[in-house]
Amino acid sequence: MAKKIRVRYGNLLLTILVVFLLIYGLVSIFKFIFKDDDGKNKELPIANEENVLPEAEGSGGSKITEEYTFNIGDSFEEVSSLVQDNKLPYTIFINYVKEPREGIVNIEENTLYFEQELTKNKVKWLQSKLTKAGYPTRVDGGFGKNTKKALDQYTSEVMNQKFDHFNSAVEESLELITDNIEDKITLTKEKVKWLQEYLKIAGYYTKIDGNFGKNTQKTLDEYTTDVMGGTFATYNDDIEDSLKEYTKDKLADTTNYYLMIVNKKKNILSTFRPIDLVDITANHSGNVKYIDRKTNKALVKMFADAKEDGITLRVVSGYRSFDYQVNLFDKYVRKDGYEKANKYSALPGQSEHQTGLAVDVDNNSDKKYTVSVKFEETDAFKWLTKNAYKYGFILRYPKGKEDITGYSYEPWHYRYVGDIDIAKEISDNNLTLEEYMNK
Numbered sequence: 046m047a048k049k050i051r052v053r054y055g056n057l058l059l060t061i062l063v064v065f066l067l068i069y070g071l072v073s074i075f076k077f078i079f080k081d082d083d084g085k086n087k088e089l090p091i092a093n094e095e096n097v098l099p100e101a102e103g104s105g106g107s108k109i110t111e112e113y114t115f116n117i118g119d120s121f122e123e124v125s126s127l128v129q130d131n132k133l134p135y136t137i138f139i140n141y142v143k144e145p146r147e148g149i150v151n152i153e154e155n156t157l158y159f160e161q162e163l164t165k166n167k168v169k170w171l172q173s174k175l176t177k178a179g180y181p182t183r184v185d186g187g188f189g190k191n192t193k194k195a196l197d198q199y200t201s202e203v204m205n206q207k208f209d210h211f212n213s214a215v216e217e218s219l220e221l222i223t224d225n226i227e228d229k230i231t232l233t234k235e236k237v238k239w240l241q242e243y244l245k246i247a248g249y250y251t252k253i254d255g256n257f258g259k260n261t262q263k264t265l266d267e268y269t270t271d272v273m274g275g276t277f278a279t280y281n282d283d284i285e286d287s288l289k290e291y292t293k294d295k296l297a298d299t300t301n302y303y304l305m306i307v308n309k310k311k312n313i314l315s316t317f318r319p320i321d322l323v324d325i326t327a328n329h330s331g332n333v334k335y336i337d338r339k340t341n342k343a344l345v346k347m348f349a350d351a352k353e354d355g356i357t358l359r360v361v362s363g364y365r366s367f368d369y370q371v372n373l374f375d376k377y378v379r380k381d382g383y384e385k386a387n388k389y390s391a392l393p394g395q396s397e398h399q400t401g402l403a404v405d406v407d408n409n410s411d412k413k414y415t416v417s418v419k420f421e422e423t424d425a426f427k428w429l430t431k432n433a434y435k436y437g438f439i440l441r442y443p444k445g446k447e448d449i450t451g452y453s454y455e456p457w458h459y460r461y462v463g464d465i466d467i468a469k470e471i472s473d474n475n476l477t478l479e480e481y482m483n484k
């Protein structure tokens with residue numbers, strides 16, 4: 046009995062010893078194959094039919110439906126066992142072995158995405174890309190609640206998945222998406238002025254003051270809705286291109302200065318400056334300062350000749366700047382509203398006075414004749430009707446031509462056209478400048 050027991054005991058010990066040696070041997074061989082003394086990877090297993098994962102149904106490549114994370118601290122055995130358990134694609138395992146870093150396995154793409162270290166600069170990069178992609182967050186380099194929210198929104202809406210960490214997949218996606226997005230235009234004061242001016246030319250008035258407020262936003266939304274078919278969250282290149290295209294034939298042709306037409310349909314840009322503006326020397330009221338040089342010369346001659354006929358003439362309005370008209374028109378809008386103001390006053394860029402070629406005149410007498418239809422009752426007006434063309438001037442807004450000029454009859458407003466023959470032809474045929482230029 047005792048012997049039998051001993052033998053059985055011995056057999057058991059022997060079996061345990063053999064099994065132990067076998068396991069030890071196998072582990073040693075495994076360790077020898079895969080690692081050197083520093084614990085670094087020595088040799089990689091070669092891919093074969095067995096350790097490549099089975100292909101997912103209906104897809105061309107191997108597709109796994111779970112996500113695995115592993116960290117630098119994970120042992121080689123831990124990670125390699127994932128492959129053996131068919132939990133980690135072999136190709137990803139190879140990548141990991143080649144470059145062991147913290148990473149997240151992206152299952153869809155079957156690739157390994159490395160977690161990105163969120164330095165302040167990286168967070169800034171992320172914030173600006175998210176903002177550009179349409180997920181706005183403040184670009185300050187601090188990864189706070191709002192940035193996390195924007196990032197989560199982006200990854201779930203654009204990438205159709207959520208990540209625990211910012212990683213190379215998100216980075217690549219953001220690069221790709223924002224690459225195709227035009228840079229959002231920063232609304233500097235100058236840029237806002239440009240926008241407001243072009244909206245005005247397009248027929249969507251808002252005060253041109255460089256401040257992007259409620260009214261500008263509303264006007265912009267009206268324009269984009271009517272012309273572009275929708276509103277935009279941010280001001281961008283598309284809007285700018287659309288405005289340029291839409292306003293193309295609403296701009297005054299300035300190539301022929303003395304015959305240029307400025308009216309409600311043809312806008313002169315705020316950047317336009319008369320070629321040769323000089324201090325006015327023809328008889329004028331105190332508020333008038335500048336006028337085109339040739340126009341001034343013609344006025345001096347005309348006023349002198351009128352004087353010889355016993356007629357006193359005086360300029361009460363000459364060159365007016367774009368900005369002057371901006372403020373004047375805005376004053377009227379605040380008083381009477383846009384519709385009404387637009388009937389009796391010129392919008393900035395639609396006033397002929399900005400050319401330096403237009404003058405309002407009176408007879409230097411009673412105030413009732415100044416910029417008033419009553420002026421037509423004066424001898425001064427009768428004299429001008431007979432003689433103005435001889436000096437190159439035309440009555441710019443005649444009676445009965447309101448539909449063509451866009452302005453009410455103005456017996457006081459004269460326009461220098463630079464050429465006596467042209468002025469004569471216009472006067473003799475009772476034409477407007479619009480009719481003469483389109484003949």
Ligand SMILES: [Zn+2]
Binds near residue numbers: 362398403405458
């Ligand atoms: Zn005028």
